[in-house]
Amino acid sequence: MPFDSGFEKMDNMPVIALGGIKHTGKSTVGKIVSQRLALPFHDLDDLILKDLPPRWSIRKWYREKGEQEFRNKESVALAQYLKEEDQKGMRILALGGATLENPQALNLLKGSDTEIYILDEEVEILYHRIIKRGIPPFLDPLNPEESFRKMYTTRKQTLLNQGDYIINIHGMDQTNAAEHLIRLIRSKYGR
Numbered sequence: 100m101p102f103d104s105g106f107e108k109m110d111n112m113p114v115i116a117l118g119g120i121k122h123t124g125k126s127t128v129g130k131i132v133s134q135r136l137a138l139p140f141h142d143l144d145d146l147i148l149k150d151l152p153p154r155w156s157i158r159k160w161y162r163e164k165g166e167q168e169f170r171n172k173e174s175v176a177l178a179q180y181l182k183e184e185d186q187k188g189m190r191i192l193a194l195g196g197a198t199l200e201n202p203q204a205l206n207l208l209k210g211s212d213t214e215i216y217i218l219d220e221e222v223e224i225l226y227h228r229i230i231k232r233g234i235p236p237f238l239d240p241l242n243p244e245e246s247f248r249k250m251y252t253t254r255k256q257t258l259l260n261q262g263d264y265i266i267n268i269h270g271m272d273q274t275n276a277a278e279h280l281i282r283l284i285r286s287k288y289g290r
């Protein structure tokens with residue numbers, strides 16, 4: 100049941116940016132939180148996509164143009180978002196799985212009124228969530244589990260270093276994870 104938390108209308112409220120390894124639920128949980136708190140929601144991947152030529156997907160762009168081109172697009176989309184949305188009251192932004200490894204994007208986030216909340220889940224659960232629909236192209240088809248574990252270990256360190264809050268959502272479904280995050284936000288901002 101959505102309720103108006105009043106957060107959006109309060110002054111000096113940050114952008115709540117959700118980070119986390121692929122499939123931790125940044126996009127899904129972010130959307131639920133925004134609906135429950137009646138806050139605007141954006142997904143950085145969607146903002147990037149809006150700026151790509153027609154018929155390109157994020158994954159196709161990443162694969163064909165390479166990491167640096169993807170990072171440039173991501174930084175431009177983030178800068179635009181922050182220019183328009185920063186200082187406008189609380190809003191929710193789901194980051195991409197690699198945003199916090201992008202130095203330009205990280206600078207933009209750190210230089211704005213943004214709080215970074217990291218959704219943290221265990222490697223086994225994420226791996227099983229990812230391969231449910233087959234092995235995705237970002238994993239090594241010869242040893243998908245090993246390649247995911249490597250990605251998890253390096254990314255996790257960056258996330259722990261860059262996050263303002265680490266949210267342990269272990270074993271929670273999307274709704275429970277969203278409720279957990281809402282409790283944290285409400286306790287922090289007293290509503």
Ligand SMILES: Nc1ncnc2c1ncn2[C@@H]1O[C@H](COP(=O)(O)OP(=O)(O)O)[C@@H](O)[C@H]1O
Nearest residue numbers: 120121122123124125126127128271272273276
């Ligand atoms: N807490 C959760 N428990 C179970 N499945 C989840 C959870 N969070 C997300 N999912 C599922 O995992 C997939 C990826 O979620 P998504 O929100 O796109 O993750 P991200 O944006 O972090 O990559 C979706 O199918 C989503 O329904």
Ligand SMILES: O=C(O)C1=C[C@@H](OP(=O)(O)O)[C@@H](O)[C@H](O)C1
Nearest residue numbers: 120121122144157194195196197
């Ligand atoms: O982990 C990654 O390297 C990426 C994750 C994606 O976001 P999600 O984590 O929301 O899927 C997207 O930003 C891009 O494909 C790169």
Ligand SMILES: [Mg+2]
Nearest residue numbers: 125126144193
């Ligand atoms: Mg996402």
